[in-house]
Amino acid sequence: MKKLLLATSLLISSFTPLSNAQEVNVYSARKEELIKPLLEEFETAQKVKVNLITGKADALISRIASEGQFSPADLILTTDVGRLQRAKEMNLLSAVDSELLQSKIAANLRDEDGYWFALTMRARPVMYHPDRVKTGELGSILELADAKWKGRICIRSSNNIYNQSMVAAMITKFGEEKVQNWANGFVKNFARTPKGGDRDQIKAVVAGQCDIAIANTYYLAGMLADTDTENQKIASQLKVHWPDQQGTGTHVNISGAALLKHAPNSAAALRLMEFLASDSSQQWYAENNHEYPVVAGVETSALLKTFGDFKAEDVPLQQVGELNASAIKIMDKAGWK
Ligand code: FE
Numbered sequence: 001m002k003k004l005l006l007a008t009s010l011l012i013s014s015f016t017p018l019s020n021a022q023e024v025n026v027y028s029a030r031k032e033e034l035i036k037p038l039l040e041e042f043e044t045a046q047k048v049k050v051n052l053i054t055g056k057a058d059a060l061i062s063r064i065a066s067e068g069q070f071s072p073a074d075l076i077l078t079t080d081v082g083r084l085q086r087a088k089e090m091n092l093l094s095a096v097d098s099e100l101l102q103s104k105i106a107a108n109l110r111d112e113d114g115y116w117f118a119l120t121m122r123a124r125p126v127m128y129h130p131d132r133v134k135t136g137e138l139g140s141i142l143e144l145a146d147a148k149w150k151g152r153i154c155i156r157s158s159n160n161i162y163n164q165s166m167v168a169a170m171i172t173k174f175g176e177e178k179v180q181n182w183a184n185g186f187v188k189n190f191a192r193t194p195k196g197g198d199r200d201q202i203k204a205v206v207a208g209q210c211d212i213a214i215a216n217t218y219y220l221a222g223m224l225a226d227t228d229t230e231n232q233k234i235a236s237q238l239k240v241h242w243p244d245q246q247g248t249g250t251h252v253n254i255s256g257a258a259l260l261k262h263a264p265n266s267a268a269a270l271r272l273m274e275f276l277a278s279d280s281s282q283q284w285y286a287e288n289n290h291e292y293p294v295v296a297g298v299e300t301s302a303l304l305k306t307f308g309d310f311k312a313e314d315v316p317l318q319q320v321g322e323l324n325a326s327a328i329k330i331m332d333k334a335g336w337k
Pocket of ligand 1 (some may be wrong): 019
């Protein structure tokens with residue numbers, strides 16, 4: 001059946017009139033400079049014009065919803081599985097049946113019905129100041145609810161989707177009750193009312209406001225690679241701790257792509273998705289965004305390697321997306337601002 005489907009889709013793409021296959025409209029929540037060079041490569045190689053609209057993820061999703069069937073958007077590129085899942089639940093996406101994407105991208109990093117696919121992976125470990133945190137003091141993320149961490153933790157607000165997805169992943173690993181108890185203690189240990197982004201938490205540790213921060217790996221890597229030497233200096237003072245290496249593994253999330261329900265140029269859009277999963281795109285994309293490639297055999301950048309190898313949690317990200325509301329409830333109940 002799969003073979004037949006593939007044969008049919010090949011047939012469709014080879015017989016699609018050129019006028020239909022000549023452009024693809026991408027709505028991207030990734031910064032233009034982090035995706036444009038790849039899109040230009042695709043344009044040249046495939047003779048397809050790529051029109052790029054960039055914006056904030058939630059704003060782009062609302063825009064697609066309000067454009068409805070008249071939306072010119074073919075593809076959405078965004079970060080965090082929570083957002084991809086929201087778009088799916090809002091009935092904005094179209095399922096993709098691509099043998100290539102299915103074989104290249106691990107099952108836990110894509111929607112089981114083909115509604116979205118990961119393009120890069122990021123991890124959310126603990127970052128700590130080695131002068132104030134002893135080796136061996138850190139272990140599982142669950143231990144951060146212990147009173148010994150009182151006033152020592154910086155993390156951004158519960159509005160932030162990265163934290164919502166982190167808590168949702170914890171629910172799949174530890175169960176709702178355990179995660180609620182953890183959140184109650186964890187929030188009590190905050191050094192300050194949550195504010196700012198992930199970079200601000202890293203800066204706060206170095207400024208002495210807290211001893212540890214939870215932040216995505218590409219923020220620390222981005223600061224280390226920054227042309228601003230002040231940022232380099234700050235980031236180089238922190239060390240990365242990979243929580244739960246003895247147990248369930250460290251929380252990871254993705255950036256991904258999804259084909260839109262009313263995509264006017266779906267064949268070309270699918271080709272672009274497949275191009276973004278090619279080895280050379282993966283390498284470029286991961287290196288320039290300081291993220292981990294999702295295709296096996298593609299090397300992690302030298303900079304990310306300096307954080308060390310780690311065991312990532314093996315949680316189907318689709319479940320993480322689906323548990324978003326439960327995670328928010330737990331965070332609210334714990335008083336996580
Ligand atoms: Fe981010």
